[in-house]
Amino acid sequence: MYAILLTMNEVKKTYRINLHYPVAFFSNIINNLIFIAVILLIFSTIFDISNAFTAVLWPFILAVSASGSDSVQSDMQLGTLERIVGRNKQFQQLLLARMMASGLFSFPLVLVFFFLLYSKIDSEVNSIMGLMLILIPLTISSLGLGYLLSAITLYFKEIGSFPNLIMMALLAATMFDWSSINHTFLYILNAVLPFLSIKSFLLEGDKVFLYVSYFNSVLILLIGVIAFNKILFYTKKNRGFGRY
Amino acid sequence: MSAILKVNKVCKAYTDKNNRKQVLNNVSLEIEQNSIMGIVGPNGSGKTTLLKILSGLIAPDSGEVIFNDSESKTKVELLLEGARSFYWNLTGRENLDYFSTLFHISDSDQRIQDLVELLEMKDFINELSGNYSRGMQQKLSIAISLLELPDVLLLDEPTNGLDQDSIKKLISILNDLHKKYNLAILVVCHDLNFIKNFTKKVLFVRDGSIEKEIESHQIELYKKPVNLVLENYNQKKITTNSFRIPCEVTGKELRVSGDLYNLDFYKFMSSIDDEGLKIKEITFKEFDW
Numbered sequence: 394m395y396a397i398l399l400t401m402n403e404v405k406k407t408y409r410i411n412l413h414y415p416v417a418f419f420s421n422i423i424n425n426l427i428f429i430a431v432i433l434l435i436f437s438t439i440f441d442i443s444n445a446f447t448a449v450l451w452p453f454i455l456a457v458s459a460s461g462s463d464s465v466q467s468d469m470q471l472g473t474l475e476r477i478v479g480r481n482k483q484f485q486q487l488l489l490a491r492m493m494a495s496g497l498f499s500f501p502l503v504l505v506f507f508f509l510l511y512s513k514i515d516s517e518v519n520s521i522m523g524l525m526l527i528l529i530p531l532t533i534s535s536l537g538l539g540y541l542l543s544a545i546t547l548y549f550k551e552i553g554s555f556p557n558l559i560m561m562a563l564l565a566a567t568m569f570d571w572s573s574i575n576h577t578f579l580y581i582l583n584a585v586l587p588f589l590s591i592k593s594f595l596l597e598g599d600k601v602f603l604y605v606s607y608f609n610s611v612l613i614l615l616i617g618v619i620a621f622n623k624i625l626f627y628t629k630k631n632r633g634f635g636r637y
Numbered sequence: 638m639s640a641i642l643k644v645n646k647v648c649k650a651y652t653d654k655n656n657r658k659q660v661l662n663n664v665s666l667e668i669e670q671n672s673i674m675g676i677v678g679p680n681g682s683g684k685t686t687l688l689k690i691l692s693g694l695i696a697p698d699s700g701e702v703i704f705n706d707s708e709s710k711t712k713v714e715l716l717l718e719g720a721r722s723f724y725w726n727l728t729g730r731e732n733l734d735y736f737s738t739l740f741h742i743s744d745s746d747q748r749i750q751d752l753v754e755l756l757e758m759k760d761f762i763n764e765l766s767g768n769y770s771r772g773m774q775q776k777l778s779i780a781i782s783l784l785e786l787p788d789v790l791l792l793d794e795p796t797n798g799l800d801q802d803s804i805k806k807l808i809s810i811l812n813d814l815h816k817k818y819n820l821a822i823l824v825v826c827h828d829l830n831f832i833k834n835f836t837k838k839v840l841f842v843r844d845g846s847i848e849k850e851i852e853s854h855q856i857e858l859y860k861k862p863v864n865l866v867l868e869n870y871n872q873k874k875i876t877t878n879s880f881r882i883p884c885e886v887t888g889k890e891l892r893v894s895g896d897l898y899n900l901d902f903y904k905f906m907s908s909i910d911d912e913g914l915k916i917k918e919i920t921f922k923e924f925d926w
Contacts, residue, residue: 395741398738398741399738399739402735402738402739405734405735406724406727406731406735409727409731410724410726410727413726413727413765414726471722471723471724471725472717472722473722473723473724475689475694475715475717475722476715476717476722476723476736476781477739478694479692479693479694479714479715487739629694629695629696630695630696631651631652631695632651632695633689633694633695634694
């Protein structure tokens, strides 16, 4: 219950900030739309539809994964992180709420593009249930990555656009055509690299890839949460949560 | 009076690349219920680190922080230096609303209303907090800290950037809060006037250790700078050069000036009796801050 309350609190905060700064809000939406439309156009004409579909999910993945580290970084600069960590013992839960809130804001875009591609997808995903089937591991992986990037931010304090770089690298790795490589290695890659198994499932329709994506997302979440807790403990033991 | 927070032999060092700096060295202190205590000391003496350890933001290397009663843990709230620690792109009320949900405050609307009235924030509470003056920002920071009533309120340099009128108002507000909610308050401040007027006891921290504890009215003795005229100066017995402080010798009279935050001057003052010098005249210059 508290987790839902926290998420709604973050949604309300973001909504209020958007109300105060409407130009920034609308230009962000338009930017995102253009970004997705271009990617969609490129991938659907040059590559296959599964790549295009993964690409349109990317803003959602990016919103969830990067929002955790973004919030840690901006809170550190504002000084609010010390207030939050000092009082709120469930910082991990708050971070989850922030990532979920960010995901909720970008979800409508995902839905719009999902319906645009709806008829073109020739796999089990061409239904709302199908979308949910891949959204679950996708969200879990994004949360795990979010925790991992937040841990890196806590440790290095100032990481600039590092989260975006990582996400771009992951996008490239997901879009890359791995079909020429050895099959065993491909399964290992699918099990280890986030999001790749989801694309493989969309591409080949093989349910094994779907199961692998669930395994992979839980693995990433576990790694993310453990790393985040370790760094949180380390930060408390050392310099603290201030900017410097 | 019983102690609600005890610090027992706390040590803390910061390591930066290959440098290790001992910031706190075997610090022990007790914060009593409903007390107002000040901490003064030079920059880098470990005051803020001590506050952060008390609030749980930093873990000590050794030693312990003991919260008195076993039934409910003492709630400690730290208000760090300056006007940070809230969201500048939200209004004051939106900030209070956000933090009250975050801290899980029940009946938050009433609580926010009470605080807005108590801290006289009505006129600006619905404005964007990024546009606030330092005094307004300080009030909002305090209001957020008091959303969930703490047992101990820790304040780090609360007078920074405030003019004399605002400091007077701040003292009055903090006194009201102290009386109304029985808060124990521990304040770190360089403003000795504020310390004298607001606190009851003062701890002197130097080089990571608590050097002494005095009553706050005695803070007058530690005003800076101090001008001294000393008699019985014997150049053969004591050389002024060894203390590295500005001085002027006229026969058997020695004129020195300095401030007690200066370690050399402090050492010199401590040795006056041992060296057989007598204070002929002592003057404290007015505060220059």
